[in-house]
Amino acid sequence: MSPVDNNRIQLGHGSGGKLTQELIESVFASRLNNPILARMDDAAIVELQGRLAITVDCHVVSPLFFPGGDIGRLSVTGTVNDLAMVGATALYLTAGFIIEEGFSVLDLERIIDSMSEAAMEAGIQIVAGDTKVVEKGAADGIFITTSGVGLIPAGIHISGSGARPGDAVIVSGSIGDHGVAILCQREGMNFETSLRSDCAPLGKLVREMLDASPRIRSLRDPTRGGLATTLNEIASASGVTIEIDEEKIPTKAEVRAACELTGLDPLVMANEGKLLAIVAVQDAERLVDTMRKNIHGKDAAIVGSVGHAEDGKTRVYIRTLLGSRRVLSMATGEQLPRIC
Amino acid sequence: MSLPFLDVFRNGPQVRGLLAELTMRLEGGTTRRIMEVCGTHTMAISRQGIRQALPPELVLISGPGCPVCVTSNADIDRFIEISMLPGVIAATFGDMLRVPGTRMGLAQARGQGARVQIVYSTLDAVELARNNPDKEVVFFGVGFETTAPTVAAALLEARAAGLTNFYVLSVHKVVPPALEALCAAPKLAVDAFLCPGHVSAIIGPDAYLPVAEKYDMPCVIAGFEPVDILQSLIMITDQLNGERSVVETQYSRVVRPDGNPAARALMESVFDPCDAEWRGLGVIPGSGLSLKKEFSDQDAGNKFDVDVSYSREPKGCICGAILTGVKIPTDCGLFKTACNPGHPVGPCMVSSEGTCAAYYQYEI
Numbered sequence: 221m222s223p224v225d226n227n228r229i230q231l232g233h234g235s236g237g238k239l240t241q242e243l244i245e246s247v248f249a250s251r252l253n254n255p256i257l258a259r260m261d262d263a264a265i266v267e268l269q270g271r272l273a274i275t276v277d278c279h280v281v282s283p284l285f286f287p288g289g290d291i292g293r294l295s296v297t298g299t300v301n302d303l304a305m306v307g308a309t310a311l312y313l314t315a316g317f318i319i320e321e322g323f324s325v326l327d328l329e330r331i332i333d334s335m336s337e338a339a340m341e342a343g344i345q346i347v348a349g350d351t352k353v354v355e356k357g358a359a360d361g362i363f364i365t366t367s368g369v370g371l372i373p374a375g376i377h378i379s380g381s382g383a384r385p386g387d388a389v390i391v392s393g394s395i396g397d398h399g400v401a402i403l404c405q406r407e408g409m410n411f412e413t414s415l416r417s418d419c420a421p422l423g424k425l426v427r428e429m430l431d432a433s434p435r436i437r438s439l440r441d442p443t444r445g446g447l448a449t450t451l452n453e454i455a456s457a458s459g460v461t462i463e464i465d466e467e468k469i470p471t472k473a474e475v476r477a478a479c480e481l482t483g484l485d486p487l488v489m490a491n492e493g494k495l496l497a498i499v500a501v502q503d504a505e506r507l508v509d510t511m512r513k514n515i516h517g518k519d520a521a522i523v524g525s526v527g528h529a530e531d532g533k534t535r536v537y538i539r540t541l542l543g544s545r546r547v548l549s550m551a552t553g554e555q556l557p558r559i560c
Numbered sequence: 561m562s563l564p565f566l567d568v569f570r571n572g573p574q575v576r577g578l579l580a581e582l583t584m585r586l587e588g589g590t591t592r593r594i595m596e597v598c599g600t601h602t603m604a605i606s607r608q609g610i611r612q613a614l615p616p617e618l619v620l621i622s623g624p625g626c627p628v629c630v631t632s633n634a635d636i637d638r639f640i641e642i643s644m645l646p647g648v649i650a651a652t653f654g655d656m657l658r659v660p661g662t663r664m665g666l667a668q669a670r671g672q673g674a675r676v677q678i679v680y681s682t683l684d685a686v687e688l689a690r691n692n693p694d695k696e697v698v699f700f701g702v703g704f705e706t707t708a709p710t711v712a713a714a715l716l717e718a719r720a721a722g723l724t725n726f727y728v729l730s731v732h733k734v735v736p737p738a739l740e741a742l743c744a745a746p747k748l749a750v751d752a753f754l755c756p757g758h759v760s761a762i763i764g765p766d767a768y769l770p771v772a773e774k775y776d777m778p779c780v781i782a783g784f785e786p787v788d789i790l791q792s793l794i795m796i797t798d799q800l801n802g803e804r805s806v807v808e809t810q811y812s813r814v815v816r817p818d819g820n821p822a823a824r825a826l827m828e829s830v831f832d833p834c835d836a837e838w839r840g841l842g843v844i845p846g847s848g849l850s851l852k853k854e855f856s857d858q859d860a861g862n863k864f865d866v867d868v869s870y871s872r873e874p875k876g877c878i879c880g881a882i883l884t885g886v887k888i889p890t891d892c893g894l895f896k897t898a899c900n901p902g903h904p905v906g907p908c909m910v911s912s913e914g915t916c917a918a919y920y921q922y923e924i
Binding site: 543 | 567570571572575576579600603606607608609610612613786790912913920921922923
């Protein structure tokens with residue numbers, strides 16, 4: 221039986237036999253078509269020279285489809301962005317799928333279409349893949365793991381440990397869109413909102429940034445844990461303090477409103493199409509001008525600065541509306557809406 | 561969904577202007593100690609960095625306004641024990657999940673096989689009962705006058721739908737008796753109350769009259785944005801400077817002079833006042849809400865007989881003293897060492913409205 225006849229994924233589709241073959245041909249190969257994948261050998265063969273960046277990212281999201289994206293798009297942009305954050309140009313991705321028995325083939329096709337579209341947008345190829353099917357209840361629909369490789373141009377040295385006192389802190393746009401868009405879709409929340417996930421590949425933005433400034437020290441995409449967590453990671457890795465200004469952080473009115481209702485903080489909500497850059501202060505304004513010309517950086521803003529560690533402690537502070545300074549901590553655990 | 565009006569109350573220049581005005585009124589005067597009663601205020605004050613911005617003449621003290629925090633360990637243990645019973649689905653707001661009980665918290669109970677379901681509204685819990693006719697759904701009724709009417713509505717809805725498998729373990733509490741108990745306590749060194757916004761939207765400003773009149777306590781009902789809180793602090797300071805003690809409402813865009821009579825009627829149709837144990841304050845007469853006799857069939861306290869004689873407060877934890885404004889989190893030997901959000905010893909560290917959580921996350 222072909223997957224299209226049945227419309228549901230069966231355990232047999234992961235067995236490695238005929239059903240697997242049919243699934244690969246009818247769903248995957250036709251959509252992710254490229255000459256490297258088409259060879260269908262046990263491993264993809266590519267030729268690369270230079271400094272390689274390698275990364276892997278597992279994607280689980282509920283719901284699988286959300287305004288502004290789906291798990292397929294997310295699985296491509298997540299990995300492409302991780303490569304971009306070390307200055308690499310992403311080239312090839314591999315994808316592993318764990319699918320729950322009974323999953324809709326139509327949904328799977330939608331997800332693969334969306335991966336194909338995101339791959340095109342990011343200028344990468346998906347060159348190898350694997351699929352396993354697990355019994356009903358053993359997975360939540362579909363889990364996708366992607367790994368990626370990219371090349372780092374000569375002279376580029378970007379790291380979370382690169383921030384230096386005096387540097388400027390830049391965000392590429394509004395904070396918390398993805399986290400809040402997902403939250404609003406969760407069962408039981410029933411928020412009506414026009415908010416969409418910001419899920420997008422940032423490789424092109426990063427290349428334009430690298431062309432504009434040779435003094436970018438750190439780049440990070442503030443995904444899980446949000447801006448607060450990412451800033452703390454950089455402060456700790458670089459041995460510095462970072463101070464950001466509440467009034468300068470771009471947030472959408474819908475994000476502020478949803479966070480107000482649920483007691484959550486936009487600064488710990490996930491982003492999937494934003495980046496945080498630490499850059500030498502003399503390049504900061506020029507860099508923001510460059511970023512604003514790219515659709516994914518149109519709301520870029522300088523939001524803070526890097527300072528020396530205080531008493532040997534690396535901290536992140538936020539300057540509030542009142543002008544006072546308070547600690548900005550990492551997110552702790554699951555974000556749970558409040559009681560009243 | 562869009563609430564652009566929020567931005568009016570978060571306007572930087574206006575906020576800094578109000579702060580300057582407040583500072584001017586306080587400078588050179590005696591130190592004023594103001595208790596913010598509500599946990600949402602505690603969080604807002606910490607998050608907005610208000611404490612650090614205030615002049616030394618004004619000290620803000622957190623009170624017993626986090627419903628999760630004032631719930632006694634015996635009540636928490638009772639719900640956890642019920643959650644472990646076969647055939648039970650324990651429904652609760654997310655806040656409760658990580659709160660430690662004497663032996664374990666709900667999250668650990670879930671790990672040991674208890675079926676614990678987080679709901680976002682009480683009506684979701686009724687839905688859970690409807691969709692699981694072969695299970696007994698028990699909702700943990702924790703909260704003040706803001707939550708109690710929604711639980712009353714859920715009970716009535718379940719009854720109207722003929723559901724016999726929906727129960728509530730009510731440990732609801734009401735705020736005014738606790739404020740009176742605080743005022744009567746000899747240790748209280750507080751000059752005025754910043755009164756809760758949402759609770760007051762239900763009970764109305766008059767509920768604080770006894771506190772203002774009998775104990776000479778200025779009471780101002782405040783909203784939660786920076787502009788709200790600073791305006792309210794100015795109103796309190798003016799009362800203190802003018803030696804007045806009345807109930808005023810700054811949060812008038814939400815709180816009506818008569819509160820919400822419909823919500824109160826709903827509450828009164830389902831609950832009777834009862835004595836209740838508050839962490840840190842002990843048993844306060846008439847400060848709790850128990851289910852009326854007509855609802856005893858849906859009262860989880862009657863239905864499920866569990867033994868919680870082992871319950872005790874966590875050793876070394878000073879949540880009780882913190883909830884009454886006698887101590888602050890940094891006075892606690894466990895704070896940030898044995899007790900942190902990943903491994904909370906007491907509820908104040910884990911609730912999103914807890915004073916220790918606020919200090920841990922924003923102030924230290």
